[in-house]
Amino acid sequence: MRFIFDRDTWQEIFGSIRKNKVRTIITIIGVLWGIFVYIALSGATKGLDNGFEKEFQGVANNSMFVWTQRTSIPYGGFKIGRAVQLKLGDIEDLQNKLPGIQFIAPRNVQGIFGGAPPQVSRGMKTGNYSVFGDYPIVDEISKKKIYEGGRFLNEMDMEKERRVCVIGERVRNDLFSKDEDPVGSYVKLNNVYLQVIGVYKKSENIDFEGDNSLMLPFTTYRKIFNTGENVGWMAIAAYNDVDVVRLESDVKKLLKKRHKVHPDDERAFGSFNLGEAFAKLFGFAKGLNFLSLFVGLATIIAGVVAIGNILLISVKERTRELGVRRALGATPAEVRGQILLESVFLTMVAGILGIIMGAVVLAILNVLTQGDGGFPYTNPTVAISYILGALFIMIVLGTLIGLIPAQRAVSIKPIDALREE
Amino acid sequence: MIEIKDLHKSYRMGSNSLHVLKGLNLSIKEGELVAIMGSSGSGKSTFLNILGMLDEADTGEYLLDGVPIKNLNETKAAKYRNKFLGFIFQSFNLINYKTAIENVALPLYYQKVNRKDRQEKALKYLEKVGLKQWADHLPSELSGGQKQRVAIARALAAEPKVLLADELTGALDSKTSYEIMELVQEINDEGKTILVVTHEPDIAQMCKRIVHLKDGVIVEDTFVEQVRASQYVQ
Numbered sequence: 001m002r003f004i005f006d007r008d009t010w011q012e013i014f015g016s017i018r019k020n021k022v023r024t025i026i027t028i029i030g031v032l033w034g035i036f037v038y039i040a041l042s043g044a045t046k047g048l049d050n051g052f053e054k055e056f057q058g059v060a061n062n063s064m065f066v067w068t069q070r071t072s073i074p075y076g077g078f079k080i081g082r083a084v085q086l087k088l089g090d091i092e093d094l095q096n097k098l099p100g101i102q103f104i105a106p107r108n109v110q111g112i113f114g115g116a117p118p119q120v121s122r123g124m125k126t127g128n129y130s131v132f133g134d135y136p137i138v139d140e141i142s143k144k145k146i147y148e149g150g151r152f153l154n155e156m157d158m159e160k161e162r163r164v165c166v167i168g169e170r171v172r173n174d175l176f177s178k179d180e181d182p183v184g185s186y187v188k189l190n191n192v193y194l195q196v197i198g199v200y201k202k203s204e205n206i207d208f209e210g211d212n213s214l215m216l217p218f219t220t221y222r223k224i225f226n227t228g229e230n231v232g233w234m235a236i237a238a239y240n241d242v243d244v245v246r247l248e249s250d251v252k253k254l255l256k257k258r259h260k261v262h263p264d265d266e267r268a269f270g271s272f273n274l275g276e277a278f279a280k281l282f283g284f285a286k287g288l289n290f291l292s293l294f295v296g297l298a299t300i301i302a303g304v305v306a307i308g309n310i311l312l313i314s315v316k317e318r319t320r321e322l323g324v325r326r327a328l329g330a331t332p333a334e335v336r337g338q339i340l341l342e343s344v345f346l347t348m349v350a351g352i353l354g355i356i357m358g359a360v361v362l363a364i365l366n367v368l369t370q371g372d373g374g375f376p377y378t379n380p381t382v383a384i385s386y387i388l389g390a391l392f393i394m395i396v397l398g399t400l401i402g403l404i405p406a407q408r409a410v411s412i413k414p415i416d417a418l419r420e421e
Numbered sequence: 422m423i424e425i426k427d428l429h430k431s432y433r434m435g436s437n438s439l440h441v442l443k444g445l446n447l448s449i450k451e452g453e454l455v456a457i458m459g460s461s462g463s464g465k466s467t468f469l470n471i472l473g474m475l476d477e478a479d480t481g482e483y484l485l486d487g488v489p490i491k492n493l494n495e496t497k498a499a500k501y502r503n504k505f506l507g508f509i510f511q512s513f514n515l516i517n518y519k520t521a522i523e524n525v526a527l528p529l530y531y532q533k534v535n536r537k538d539r540q541e542k543a544l545k546y547l548e549k550v551g552l553k554q555w556a557d558h559l560p561s562e563l564s565g566g567q568k569q570r571v572a573i574a575r576a577l578a579a580e581p582k583v584l585l586a587d588e589l590t591g592a593l594d595s596k597t598s599y600e601i602m603e604l605v606q607e608i609n610d611e612g613k614t615i616l617v618v619t620h621e622p623d624i625a626q627m628c629k630r631i632v633h634l635k636d637g638v639i640v641e642d643t644f645v646e647q648v649r650a651s652q653y654v655q
Contacts, residue, residue: 019518329503
């Protein structure tokens with residue numbers, strides 16, 4: 001240990017490094033490039049990862065949607081092509097029988113899946129907007145940001161079948177003048193007056209509602225549109241530790257049973273599994289991450305091998321010098337230690353320079369992607385543990401590769417070294 | 422100081438064995454200045470390497486200041502070299518990216534002398550060889566004679582028992598050679614034991630004793646009237 005922290009040791013090392021500047025620079029470029037590639041790539045990957053995450057923030061990423069279509073297999077006395085209708089009873093049953101479900105929200109809508117959006121008016125202003133009938137719980141699956149002063153639907157609205165609605169940003173812009181506070185005022189839908197209780201912000205993310213919709217309590221909705229127990233589709237969020245793909249098939253299996261649909265009928269119920277989609281997306285990011293790790297590591301190894309190679313040449317060049325040192329009383333351990341330290345030191349310097357360069361490039365990337373170009377890219381960073389890991393690997397590799405030239409340096413007999421002209 | 426008894430050394434050259442040293446006996450007392458002469462191939466360099474612990478004899482006895490030198494591993498040999506011996510080479514063998522003073526301080530570094538003492542001592546010996554003002558110059562900025570002076574200072578710095586010089590004037594013109602020999606004589610006058618391998622008779626005449634080697638045996642061992650180098654130096 002004393003050897004490593006000894007100022008004289010370092011003076012010896014700097015001396016021999018300074019002796020051949022060009023060689024030293026070329027030597028460290030390999031490792032520098034390796035760690036730079038590693039940092040830049042994994043940072044960029046992380047940025048992409050973060051970008052995806054931002055794009056889908058507010059959406060429970062282990063959620064899915066289930067809706068009905070027509071049957072494709074005759075079953076239980078019913079003919080092929082029967083339309084299946086989800087009912088509120090399905091929801092209850094699903095919730096009771098499948099413990100993996102955290103939230104389940106039955107939803108209805110007018111104006112998206114076929115059918116024209118109904119007209120909504122306020123005084124002389126009118127517009128056609130999609131109208132949703134929702135349980136308040138839907139907010140847990142697809143979060144809505146409500147402007148100050150307003151609120152989202154709640155249980156009381158449901159229970160009392162209140163004639164209230166939450167409107168999208170565009171609806172407000174269409175129906176209200178700029179300085180008007182829409183909360184508390186009324187809009188007319190199908191000759192029913194609904195009080196506006198909140199305005200939701202336009203979401204950057206993917207959702208059904210967009211910014212031109214009205215959201216009503218499910219109970220109010222079914223009275224206005226006379227839908228009874230019918231459910232248009234359902235949004236389901238699973239607990240974090242639940243396999244969503246499995247849950248999806250369980251849900252469908254149960255629904256098929258309830259609606260007398262052939263167990264093998266793949267058409268009767270449609271579903272979209274966000275969890276799966278997310279998994280694919282994040283799997284892609286993970287793959288990129290792995291790739292950058294691999295490429296970076298491979299480049300670092302190549303760089304370290306180059307250092308070993310150059311040190312080997314350098315030892316050969318310095319045969320005579322090492323011989324003189326041995327004649328003057330340098331023990332083999334001292335010679336070996338010096339070459340080893342040189343190797344590790346060069347590796348470290350290269351590594352740290354590479355990390356700095358990588359960080360600079362990432363900072364530049366961050367600034368360039370600051371504006372929303374529609375490219376999912378946010379806050380490219382590299383975890384400190386990755387950096388420390390890389391440095392650790394470099395020290396280990398630097399030591400291992402340094403052992404070769406060091407051993408070579410020691411194996412030169414002083415007499416042979418001195419004899420060499 | 423040095424006791425050699427029945428020293429043998431042979432080298433393996435492919436299938437042949439070359440018997441280089443065929444039973445040397447030599448005794449050198451403290452304060453002697455001995456020239457080892459011989460034509461090339463006489464075994465004088467081999468002999469010096471064995472004395473310098475750079476090479477090991479096959480058989481025979483070698484006592485240095487009462488310490489038997491045999492079966493040394495590299496680490497031990499390095500320690501003994503550092504403690505007992507100072508080397509002066511024909512081609513100086515200074516480390517070319519180190520200044521004169523750093524070169525002189527190098528054996529002290531391996532003796533684990535601390536930095537300040539090292540600098541002080543190195544400067545003292547540079548002054549002794551008359552190169553104090555050249556302390557911060559690189560070897561490439563020095564003349565051959567100056568380089569050899571730095572090498573002598575380096576050999577002295579570790580304060581060894583014996584100085585071993587291998588053709589120390591071989592790369593120098595005769596004027597510079599005499600100057601170097603003058604310095605060697607001065608150092609010897611102070612009591613240092615010095616062995617000089619040379620094939621130049623005039624250099625050998627400047628020593629106090631001449632040992633002739635021929636075909637691996639000592640053929641002549643005479644004490645001579647020392648010629649002072651100073652008389653050649655203006």
